[in-house]
Amino acid sequence: MTPLTSTFTDHLKDAVRYVLPEVVLVAAACVLFLLACVRAGRAVSFLFALAGVVAAGLVAWYFPEGVSAVAEGSYQAFNPTFSPIDPTGAAAFVRWLSLVAAAVYLFLGWSDSKPAAPEYFGCWLVVAAGVSLVARSNDLITLFLSLEMVSIPTYVLLYLPAVGKNGQESAMKYFMLSVLSSGILLFGFSYLYGVTGSTNLPAIISALKPDGSLGSQPLLAVIGGVMVLGGLGFRVAAVPFHFYAPDVYEGGPTGVVAQLAFVPKVAGFVALGRVFGLLSSHTTGLPFGVENSLLPLSLWVIAVITMCFGNLLAIIQDNVKRLMAYSGIAHTGYMIIGVLVASTPSGEGVARSGMDAVLFYLVAYGLMTVGVFAVIAHVENRDRPVESVDDLAGLGRTHPIAAAAMGVFLFSLIGLPLTAGFIGKFNLFVAAFEVPTTTNMKGMYQILAVVAVVNAAISAVYYLRAVGVMFLRAPLKPATPNRGRPQLLVAVLCAVGTLALGCYPQPLLDLTSKAAPLPKDRPTGYVVTK
Numbered sequence: 401m402t403p404l405t406s407t408f409t410d411h412l413k414d415a416v417r418y419v420l421p422e423v424v425l426v427a428a429a430c431v432l433f434l435l436a437c438v439r440a441g442r443a444v445s446f447l448f449a450l451a452g453v454v455a456a457g458l459v460a461w462y463f464p465e466g467v468s469a470v471a472e473g474s475y476q477a478f479n480p481t482f483s484p485i486d487p488t489g490a491a492a493f494v495r496w497l498s499l500v501a502a503a504v505y506l507f508l509g510w511s512d513s514k515p516a517a518p519e520y521f522g523c524w525l526v527v528a529a530g531v532s533l534v535a536r537s538n539d540l541i542t543l544f545l546s547l548e549m550v551s552i553p554t555y556v557l558l559y560l561p562a563v564g565k566n567g568q569e570s571a572m573k574y575f576m577l578s579v580l581s582s583g584i585l586l587f588g589f590s591y592l593y594g595v596t597g598s599t600n601l602p603a604i605i606s607a608l609k610p611d612g613s614l615g616s617q618p619l620l621a622v623i624g625g626v627m628v629l630g631g632l633g634f635r636v637a638a639v640p641f642h643f644y645a646p647d648v649y650e651g652g653p654t655g656v657v658a659q660l661a662f663v664p665k666v667a668g669f670v671a672l673g674r675v676f677g678l679l680s681s682h683t684t685g686l687p688f689g690v691e692n693s694l695l696p697l698s699l700w701v702i703a704v705i706t707m708c709f710g711n712l713l714a715i716i717q718d719n720v721k722r723l724m725a726y727s728g729i730a731h732t733g734y735m736i737i738g739v740l741v742a743s744t745p746s747g748e749g750v751a752r753s754g755m756d757a758v759l760f761y762l763v764a765y766g767l768m769t770v771g772v773f774a775v776i777a778h779v780e781n782r783d784r785p786v787e788s789v790d791d792l793a794g795l796g797r798t799h800p801i802a803a804a805a806m807g808v809f810l811f812s813l814i815g816l817p818l819t820a821g822f823i824g825k826f827n828l829f830v831a832a833f834e835v836p837t838t839t840n841m842k843g844m845y846q847i848l849a850v851v852a853v854v855n856a857a858i859s860a861v862y863y864l865r866a867v868g869v870m871f872l873r874a875p876l877k878p879a880t881p882n883r884g885r886p887q888l889l890v891a892v893l894c895a896v897g898t899l900a901l902g903c904y905p906q907p908l909l910d911l912t913s914k915a916a917p918l919p920k921d922r923p924t925g926y927v928v929t930k
Contacts, residue, residue: 419536421460421495425502425529428452432522442517446506449521453502453528460495490679493759493915494535494670501663501766502528504893507886508774509655512561520560523553527663534667535674540589540599543671547585547635550667551578554660561653570651574660577634577644585631591624592675605677628675629698635668638736639706642729649725654780657721658773661728662766669735669758678742679755679916699740700844707733707855714862718788723862724772727813730859731769734828734852735761741831741845742916755916757827760908764812764820764901771809771894775802778887789866794875802888803870805895810863812898815856820901825856827909 429452432445440448505524512520530549537543555578558571593599596607608621633641649657673679676695710730717723738761741754779799780786795803812821832849901908 419533420463421456421499422529422532422536424456424459425452425525425532428455429522429525429529432518432525436516436518436522440518442510442514445517445521446510449506449525450503452525453499453506457496457499460492460499489911490670490915491532491536493911494666495532497666497763497766498528498531501531501666501770504770504890505655505659508658508770508777508890510886511777512653512655514561516560520557523557523560524659526553527557527659531663531667531670535670535679537674538601540593540601540604540675543601543674544582544586544589547667547671548582550663551582554578554656554664557656557659558648558652561656566651567653570648573644574648574652581631581634581641584627584634588624588627588629588631591620591627595621595624601674604675625676625695626698629672632668632672632675633702635664635671636732636735637665637725637729638702638732639709639729642706642709642732645725645729646722649721650719652721654721654773654777657724658770658777661724661769661773662762665728665732665735665765666762669739669762672739673742673755673758673916676743678739696740696743699736699743700848703733703736703740703848704851705733706730706736707852711855711858714859717862718790720776720786720789720792720866723789723866724769727859727862728769730855731761731765731813733855734825735765737828737832737848737852740848741828741835744835754831756909756912757824757831759912759915760827760905761824763908764824764898767820767894767897767901768809768812771805771891771898772813774887774891774894775806775809778802778891789869792866792870793873794870796871798875802891805891806870807867808895808898810867812902814860814863818899818902820898820905822902823905823909825852829853 428449432440432449432452435445435448502524506521509520509524527550530546530553533546533549534543537546555571555575558574559568561567589599592604592608596604598604598607630641634644637645645660648660652660670679707730710726710728710733714723714726714730717726735758738754738756738758741757743754776786779792779795779802784791786792792806795806808819812819815821815825829849829852832845832852835845
């Protein structure tokens with residue numbers, strides 16, 4: 401064996417050791433794809449997929465990487481492809497989030513999986529592996545491939561249960577626009593590689609810092625950063641990259657739309673944090689001219705436009721799924737506040753890193769939004785489709801448990817106390833208020849927080865409208881038998897989680913603080929490679 405081949409083999413073995421749970425998920429997905437050849441039933445496919453998620457969880461639990469090294473305080477171990485040691489817990493946090501989400505989506509997609517169950521559940525497992533690898537990727541190439549592991553199975557998920565022209569149109573729109581966004585993202589990555597001569601994320605961040613090897617920011621690096629922001633903006637549905645969301649939400653299968661509402665946001669915000677050095681334990685300091693307010697100013701504008709646009713257009717929506725699409729756009733604007741806080745030059749005087757608030761809000765938003773779609777999936781059927789807000793009329797009488805859960809989710813989306821949405825919004829808004837006015841942007845952080853509070857109040861208009869329709873109006877159609885038991889289980893669990901986080905958020909706050917520490921608290925000593 402030649403030295404080059406031996407080095408490549410050793411590096412591959414070394415990299416695989418750090419992603420064993422993801423390997424288990426992909427292996428289970430491959431078996432499911434093979435089961436499709438023998439036309440395995442839905443129950444068999446579901447149980448095998450669930451077993452794959454449990455197996456991946458057991459591997460992650462019993463074989464956490466770098467435990468001894470972390471205990472000894474030695475952070476020199478480094479792999480240019482994946483992060484072998486994660487002392488801050490960012491990659492571990494996202495890994496467990498993706499595993500839990502995978503299990504939830506398996507139950508939520510029970511009805512949609514009927515036409516092709518093995519392929520459907522197999523795609524879910526690949527998506528979960530992709531989300532986890534996004535947080536663990538240490539290189540532009542593996543980061544891009546991980547993002548595509550999320551996008552490509554989603555195309556299939558949208559198409560498999562598609563019924564009629566609306567479903568097919570939804571799948572085609574998402575496919576075409578997602579490919580465009582991937583091209584923009586890859587174009588931005590190519591510029592970063594061309595400027596720094598490396599695809600290694602810590603090396604790129606170190607080179608592009610004001611005191612890095614490149615000194616002042618080259619124009620090509622700024623262009624690359626803008627392209628990356630645009631490519632990832634599509635995944636999180638930030639204005640002006642949001643235009644696919646309402647149409648895709650309206651025409652897509654409910655279970656898959658629930659995935660689109662949450663999973664791409666997790667992958668997009670985590671990737672944004674990794675590329676821009678906002679969610680990295682490898683380096684300190686921030687690239688892309690942050691000290692000159694280039695990145696913060698861009699994020700400030702995007703946050704304001706995204707919040708206002710999403711909430712104002714949601715008010716005039718009658719279709720439930722389109723309403724949730726614009727609601728998701730508005731919540732993306734809230735989360736961008738945390739990214740903006742994280743991009744402050746040094747974190748001086750800030751009690752929160754910003755990204756910790758984003759991670760907490762992602763969990764809260766996932767519970768709320770997935771819960772809403774779980775209720776819709778539970779209630780709707782061929783005889784009683786749920787398309788307009790009026791189709792929810794009388795839900796409190798015909799489906800009291802589902803209506804109660806829906807009420808919890810809508811109150812949490814508003815941000816009322818004792819719900820996860822309140823704690824999430826509070827953390828984001830307070831984080832913006834705490835940014836010192838001595839920064840280059842002076843009091844613009846505080847202005848943004850006020851704008852966000854006003855938008856949260858505006859959102860109460862359309863959320864409370866849905867609550868009123870459910871509990872104060874008579875049903876438009878007679879009640880139908882409840883067949884979506886798995887979906888109701890998901891809705892109840894999400895409602896319990898929403899209330900639990902609203903009443904006792906400290907455990908999750910501790911986890912997110914460890915996953916995204918302040919810049920001054922991040923461990924150093926990592927090696928960067930070309």
